Amino acid sequence: MSSVEIELKLSVKPDAISAVCRQLFQFPHDYTSPQHLTNIYFETPDNQLRRWDMGLRIRGFDGHYEMTIKTAGKVIGGLHQRPEFNILLYQPKLDLTLFPDHIWPENTDLVALQAQLTELFSTDFNREKWLVTYGESEIEVVLDQGSIFSGNKDSGDQTLPICEFELELKNGNIIDMLSLANRLASQNGLRLADKSKAARGYALVHGLPCKILPKVPNALEWQQPLSVLLPEILAQWQAQEEGWLAGLPEGKTGLAQVLQWMIKLTERQTDRLPLLGVLADLLPELKVVLSMNYSQAETLCYSASWLQCKLALMQWLLAQSR
Template sequence: MGNEVELKLAVTPHFADILRQELTNFRMLAHNTAFLGNCYYDTADQLLAKQKMGLRVRQENQQYTLTLKTDGEVHAGLHIRPEYNVSLPDANPNMALLVEQYALSLPNSEQWQLVPVFSTDFERESWLVECGNGTTIEVAFDQGKIVAGEKQMPICEVEFELKSGRTVDLLRFVQTLTLEKDVRLSSASKAKRGYLLANSARPSPINWLDKWREFLESEQNHSNALATLRALFRLEQALIEETFTIGSDYFALDFLRTVERIGAFFNLYHYYVEQAKLLENVLNQQVKQDEFEAEQEYLTNLLDSNHMLLQQVREIIQLHSERKDNRLALDKLMALLQTGHYVNRMIYFTFLTLGE
């Protein structure tokens, strides 16, 4: 058992070509291509999903592995979660083997009647690279589909998993890559997307005006700048992930929906700009605690980024007001959130909010 630490990017198929070229700048320890078949299991009432756990059997060639992932933390696209693996003789999800090997406390697991819920089948091209400072990272480009009955959803993403070294080195590694457009950090796992597909569920959109009021009220209770920034960053992550999960088609159906969605991002960036001192306080706090080698560059880049984003959202609001074209306005918003600049911005925030 160990904590899996990985960062995930949602990308388009052509990103694989960029990735292959970029990785030539690093020492290659291994390179492999394989087809992975994964079946996710749960009880009929989805007990595991309710506990924020994922159970799958993976087949690679004729080898089978049972994996249990339990609840962890997500910072933008950075996933940190406990993971348990055990080899299987066949595709049967034998929980007894997993419980015995790790002495897991899973009440009544021997009585669970596990059923297949969905599958994720994809081709994985992976590279193990050495980055210096004792850091090795597995880079995996996955392309395939999630299947639940007659329903399907595409998979096209890159995972950067830390095999050895520090989390900050993983983040810095991703920042060295050439990231342009149609790329974003993703906090939604394949399992989460699979459950949504299997249950034919689309999350009901949160009332972000109420959510924003709650944040402003709770801000007074945060003991320090880091606690405030963490809460704000979680809010931003949730807003972005919900926007992509629900999709622009939903928001484009109604003028008011479009106004509210774009307005939620305006409120966010406006707060960042107005509270610029918050970022400086957090940076100073992290430097004092020596959680990582923070640089003044982080602060400068974030402040510039927040001003730029606020101005761009203002322009989208003005365009929407003039043309009354919901689709055009939302397309511009979604494009803004899928740029290399935005990915790097979110990584800078991850740097700032990772420390205790």
């Protein structure tokens, strides 16, 4: 079975979880109590799947198994859109021949490829689920809490925590999903996350070196259409934010430049208000807070105002594509 997965990932501080859950229970919903999930991700020694921008896993739950491959897609901020193919299994054993032929590069030898695949990393987490009716859409919201393990989880290798909400559009439109996320962002403790569990697992396996941030240009080419400018700004915002959170001071400097871009852009687009109302109101305030010597990455990047600005930027971007 194939589908295009459209989801929004929100990293969450543990002390904010209960407040977000209380909000979710206030919407029309179907609730599923926490379930324990395990996932094993596979790769070749030369990272062939990664080079094809593919991710392969087997998920286990309550004696049932599912093999999933995700193929190349796109990520805008924390909004992920990737084709995925799911195959039910009777036992947790790979069989690449069960996937459609067209997903593989031409002349791929599936027998040879499968022979090279080994367990690379795994995830082990509890998932709580709400199927929310919001606006004209059905949106599945899950809370995942657990860990990512490099290699086998019992081998004592490195781990990373999992603590995130994911909003996945099941039926309806992306604007409703962003609107729901904005409702949840009325409190501190959430931020857009542009790294999937798989991407974080790959980073864990291959080490976590000090990231070199992309250089932020002093000026943008303002004559470009908004459909080009907005993704560029959002990508820089996300990259500089990740760097600052990782302890790189130049990330804070880069964010100051990004916020200045956004202020200038909203001033140029005053005819588009009230769509830009949130941005016009909050951006100057955030720029002032960011400039203060005592500003902390964990506090500002997980603040409600910070997230609401990024969600407004994403909504503005989607409006350009209509």
